[in-house]
Amino acid sequence: MSLRTSRRLWLVFFLGPALLLFATFMTYPIFSALAYSLYAWEGIGQRGFAGLANFVRLFTTFPYPRLLANAFSDNVVVFILTMVIQNGTGLVLALLLSRGPWGARVYRIIFFLPVTLSLVIVGFLWALFLNPVFGVVNKALTLAGLTGLARPWLGDPGTALVTLTLINAWRWLGFPTLVFLAGINAVPDEYLEAARIDGADEWHVMRTIIFPLLAPAVTIIVILTFIGSFNWFELPYVVQGVSGGPNRATDVLGLLFYRTAFGEVDTGLQDIGIGSAIAVLMFLVLVTVSTVGAVFLRRREVEVG
């Protein structure tokens, strides 16, 4: 066997299995998902090519357009709220931890703890806590004299989504905190020393040195938050059920997709055509925004760096 052939065989040996696994269970399904949306379906049986008929139905037949718009806007709301509340707080905590206060190492370990918990656990736990009759949250609020705040947080269409986002933030907070902390700690001390010696106050140091050099961490967090917000499924499913209640207030694209593909509470009717169309839409949104966002944010990094 020539050296070249033997080398080729080794390459196949090393790369082959991974390639096979990846192509079969990642690439092929993704492309199929896109293809499925272009066919008509009866249950799970594929019927002829339907072109864009599924998309037309999704965008014109009541109640789908409204469900789609509602779910999409819910995802956007979740993204914005998460960016502000979760990542904003994470940044603040990271800044505080970076100063090396007493117990910083212990705090780091504690803050990151919920990130290791399953969303199912987190969802069920908070659903029990937020039960308006039996849950500890309302009991605590009443004990603290804040009876006015002891409301059905998860049952009121006006507060359900925000409450879910807060539960989500509780669980994820440690993650951006530690990513930002790593980013801040990566800033060379000389820059900070120089600025402080020059008499700049903390806020100035933050603004001109730390924040710009945090750009890469910010990029990662923004993109991951975006992907996470648009892929939201486990938490609303476990806490509010597949319908995204009350009255679709917590309905997100992930739930809508799952419902159309696998059936609602009251019926097992599947609409794979529309389900696939929703999947294609979600895919386009995710890939487009992630790519555009990544390019945009990277460019900012380069400018600053």
Add this chain to the structure above:
Amino acid sequence: MYVRRRLLALVVVVAFIATLYPATVRAQEPVKLTFWSWRTEDKWAYDRMIRVFQTRNPGIKVEFIPFRQVEYNTILSSGLTAGKGPDIIHLRAYGGLETFAAPGFLAPLDFDKVPELRRFSLQTIAGARSRKDGKIYGVPFATQTLVIYYNKKIFAQHNLSIPKTWDEWLSTMKTLKDKGVTPIANGGKEGWTLEILSGVIAPNFYGGSTFYEAVTRGQTNFRDPTYTGALAKMLELRPYMPQGFMGVDYATMQQLFLNEQAAMFIGGSWEIGFFKAQNKNLDFGVFASPAVRAGDVPWVSSFADGNYGINAKTPHMDAALKFIRFTATQEFGQMFTDLLAQASPVPGVVIKDPVLQQVQAMNRKATPYIMLVGFRWQAPTGSTLLQSALQGMLAGGMTPAQVGDEITRGLSAWVEAFR
């Protein structure tokens, strides 16, 4: 390092074999049938009834596997389409049956295969037929009625009796509330419980079966003020529901009534056995949603709850048929009613539970539970639309007229008469 690699490979191989093992062992056991259902609360009774069957049929084992009711349809649907469903299937009726019968997932049962079916009334069998080909796909197992449960002790404590009119009922609830008792346990977190609430309250106001006939024939739709007016009456119950009722889910509702923290529970007749089992000291009774005028007999919503069916692809058709025939016998029906206090449609079954007897008496003026019976044939179902809309209405975001409009618009996708 090398050892670790080898160890890793060993783990993988062992794990692989371990997952294969059960499949090979199973081939030598007696015939095992899986039986899927949504009745998690009834498992104990089914296990007992199955044991009777197994004693008589030693070569067959049946395993009753219940799923959460809100997930059952999804799980069954994906299971059947995957070719991985159960052998015996607990099925719904009407549209719920059609969903699985039409694609051919169910084995048709005729009078030759299940002679016991001949004794059932035609009306009962109607809920087990597919509209598409008229064939029977299951053995009917229960009919359910929607009622109001009340705590007799609490009523006695406050000198209250069963209200005879709607207004009297409202004043009863006001009395309870003034005395610090939560009148109704119902909440709005789970949409289907609101659909049930409407099924109890609304028929007296929209005219029961007359309206049902009209709307299913397409002579009217859900924008009809008769119907929306009936829905509006649900709003009058809001002050008497628990604090923060929009966040109260089904489990909490049941607990409130069971713990005697609420005086009444508006729900289905399937709760009778559950309430008795969970709290033996609970002294409860039932009454129908009161009529508008004194002296009128009130309507109650009722429906065929479903059927026991067989998976068309089951590898154990003979054993499955044996079990299905067992469920059609009077012996099974009697056990079912005795253990679970639910109304079995098997002819000849005697109802001994006093509360259930009262429920049966109410059925003299029964009307079909409107969305479940008439409008679950295709997506979006009337139930899905009604459930979300009622949540909106009770939370204050939608008017009854808007609810009616939304339902009609949604249904017009497949109900031609509504376009």
Add this chain to the structure above:
Amino acid sequence: MTRSATRGAGTLVQAILLANAALVLAPMVIMGLSAFKTTREIFQNPFGLPAVWRFENFNRVWVEARFGQYFQNSVIVTAVSVAILVVLGAMASYALGRFRFRGNDLLYVYFLSGLMLPIRLAIIPLFILMRDLNLLDTLWSLILIYAASGLPSAIFILTGFFRTLPADLDNAARIDGASEWTIFTRVMLPLVRPALVIVTVYNVIPIWNDFFFPLVFIKSDHLKTLPLGMTTFFGQYYTDYAALFAGLTLAAIPVVVLYVVLSQHFIRGLTAGAVKG
């Protein structure tokens, strides 16, 4: 800044950090304490210590509610998936990182594209694929999809590490007559051990905690993994608050204990993908 101002700021910092720590820990402490109470006690005394420490709640959940079975399934699925993706990922990364060949960059980007792909959106074709492969309702349906979706990050991390190793290392071994496999296992792998740990940790938690794929693929109760089993459990024990909290605590303990013991590795591993960028 004056000394008192610094101290004032320091106290404020501590206050904020302490408050957040309380917010993080309180729910878990309450969950753990409730697991030892009776349902009635949970309602009447939600914040206090249990009057009697009822360990039987845990026994009930482990045996009756089949938690032991769910736990076992999670262990099998996680261990085998991670084993496969580490082995296959290391092999592929070795080839990509140490060999020059046409298409090397293309393949690398191809694998990396998986990082951005939301594989969940392909659940319908995956469902049909598993059905056609007769893998539905088996643990293998989960293992294969977890291994496949873990490959991109594994290859991303490992290729980087392989590339940093000295160029002549494998050539020297080749001249000595060692086979490619020996070079890979005896020379290269030991040197990238930190990366292997990172890849393992990065994948263990998401796979252990995953709920979506078991939800769609697994129907039989004896095959459910822990997160899915919890929904079954909640469906059956929904009036039994004591059992519910015991179940939640049991489900949380393994990960929490593991985390506290290996916190440094976890933090490094789970933020690896993010910080590497």
